[in-house]
Amino acid sequence: xxxxxxxxxxxxxxxxxxxxxxxxxxxxxxxxxxxxxxxxxxxxxxxxxxxxxxxxxxxxxxxxxxxxxxxxxxxxxxxxxxxxxxxxxxxxxxxxxxxxxxxxxxxxxxxxxxxxxxxxxxxxxxxxxxxxxxxxxxxxx
Numbered sequence: 293x294x295x296x297x298x299x300x301x302x303x304x305x306x307x308x309x310x311x312x313x314x315x316x317x318x319x320x321x322x323x324x325x326x327x328x329x330x331x332x333x334x335x336x337x338x339x340x341x342x343x344x345x346x347x348x349x350x351x352x353x354x355x356x357x358x359x360x361x362x363x364x365x366x367x368x369x370x371x372x373x374x375x376x377x378x379x380x381x382x383x384x385x386x387x388x389x390x391x392x393x394x395x396x397x398x399x400x401x402x403x404x405x406x407x408x409x410x411x412x413x414x415x416x417x418x419x420x421x422x423x424x425x426x427x428x429x430x431x432x433x
Contacts, residue, residue: 322369323362329373336372339381340365342395352395 345356
């Protein structure tokens with residue numbers, strides 16, 4: 293019994309404690325603070341609304357209160373303030389987190405089926421309907 297208690301305590305120290313410490317860090321400076329220049333903040337806000345929070349998955353980083361979204365907002369605002377192009381920032385975030393981070397996915401070798409399959413299904417449904425309607429009109433005549 294004592295051995296099991298020691299194993300559970302070691303498990304908690306190794307795995308649970310670091311997870312709790314991660315959420316106790318203070319937020320990044322620009323996570324909840326806007327840029328002083330309204331034009332730059334508008335650019336940052338426009339970009340942040342097109343980026344997905346990886347923790348919430350149904351919210352943009354502009355709307356999410358997750359700490360990861362705050363870190364991403366900080367990165368976007370810092371890079372916008374440094375004069376970086378919003379599309380370059382998006383490319384950097386996609387490279388770092390994957391295509392899923394963007395609400396506007398790119399067509400690549402890995403993602404083209406996601407764009408082609410719905411079109412193929414619509415084409416097949418159209419052919420099936422055309423043949424059924426055509427066959428029905430042939431019988432009526």
